[in-house]
Amino acid sequence: MKNLSTIAALILTLTCTASGSVSASAPSPKSVYDFQITRINGPKKPEKLADYKGKVALFVNVASQCGFTPQYKGLEALYEKYGKDGFVILGFPSNDFGAQEPGSAEEIKSFCERNYKVTFPLFEKAPVSGNRIQPLYAFLVENAPWKGAVGWNFEKFLVGRDGKIVGRYRSKVKPEDAELTTAIETALKAKP
Numbered sequence: 001m002k003n004l005s006t007i008a009a010l011i012l013t014l015t016c017t018a019s020g021s022v023s024a025s026a027p028s029p030k031s032v033y034d035f036q037i038t039r040i041n042g043p044k045k046p047e048k049l050a051d052y053k054g055k056v057a058l059f060v061n062v063a064s065q066c067g068f069t070p071q072y073k074g075l076e077a078l079y080e081k082y083g084k085d086g087f088v089i090l091g092f093p094s095n096d097f098g099a100q101e102p103g104s105a106e107e108i109k110s111f112c113e114r115n116y117k118v119t120f121p122l123f124e125k126a127p128v129s130g131n132r133i134q135p136l137y138a139f140l141v142e143n144a145p146w147k148g149a150v151g152w153n154f155e156k157f158l159v160g161r162d163g164k165i166v167g168r169y170r171s172k173v174k175p176e177d178a179e180l181t182t183a184i185e186t187a188l189k190a191k192p
Contacts, residue, residue, distance in 0.1 A: 029135070029139050031163040031164070032049050032052075032057070032059070032136065032139065032140070032159055032163055032165075033048075033049050033050040033052070033053055033163050034049075034050075034139075035048075035049045035135065035136045035139070036048050036049065037049065037092075037123045037124060037126075037134075037136065038123065038124045039121055039122060039123055039124075040093070040105040040106075040108060040109050040122050040123060040124055040125075041109045041112070041113070041118070041121065041122045042121060047121075047123075049090075049136075052088055052090070053161075053163065054086065054161050055086045055087065055088050055161060056082075056086060056087045056088070056158070056159065056160060056161055056184060056187040056188050057087075057088050057089070057090055057158075057159040058075075058078070058087070058088070058089045058090070058156055058157070058158055058159075058184070059090050059092065059136075059140060059156065059157040059158075059159065060075060060089060060090070060091050060092065060154060060155070060156050060157075061091075061092045061093075061094045061096075061128040061137070061150060061153060061154065061155055062091045062092065062093050062094070062101070062112075062122070062153060062154060063093065063094065063095070063097065063098075063100040063101035063153040063154070064093075064100070064101055064103060064107075064108060064111045064112070065100040065101065065102070066097070066098070066100040066101075066152075066153040066154065068152070068153050068154040068171050069100075069153075069154075071154050071174060071175055072112060072115070072116035072118055073116050074174055074175030074176045075089050075091070075118075075120065075175045076089075076116055076117060076118055076119065076120065077175065077176070078175045078176075078181070078184070079119065079120045080119075082184060082185075082188065085188050086161070086188060087184060087188060088120065088121065089120040089121070090120070090121050090123065091112075091118070091120060091121065091122040091123065092122075092123050092125075092126065092128060092134075092136075092137070093108050093122065093123075093124075093125040093126075094125060094126065094127060094128040094129075094153070095125060095127075096127055096128055096129045096130065096150075097129075097152050097153050098153075100153060101125060101153075105124060105125065108122065108125065109122065128150045129149050129150045130149075137150065140157045140165065143165050144157055144165045144168040145165065145166070145167065145168055146168060151170060151171065152170075152171045153171060154171040155168070155169065155170055155171050156168070156169040156173065156180065157169075158180075158183055158184065158187060160187045160190055161187065161188075161190060161191070162190075166183065166187055167180075167183045167187075
């Protein structure tokens, strides 16, 4: 069976990503910075994740109708607390688990802003698991400290200033848990 990195490269080469066409000669992704994805709460054009180089980033697959949805509050608090130090949260809505993110981009954006005052970047809804997994998430699950499919909504991948995945946290790890906040603080102190 091909590994997820190979599958991600094949998907990236042969299909369109959320940002549009990728040429047949596109190289295999080497880091999260090699992807472009369109935001739902910002300009409606592909955004290069390379724009986040030098920051510590927390990638989170999110959903509006999940038991973990209240984590939005904690995620926004983390963003407000550490944002001035070079920290960003990147939210990726997905309807993969229990059909708990059925809304349109506008509905997701409105829900997050109205209920949780979310200001961190949210990107287009896309699969984060299964055979339709978006290329970014195929890369994350293959290159994280421990490999394997995303288990549920609000799983977290911590990426250091150098673009390397330094931590992975299951859904039950809350944004305010010491395990995660300590890892964020450590990553913020590291030089790129």
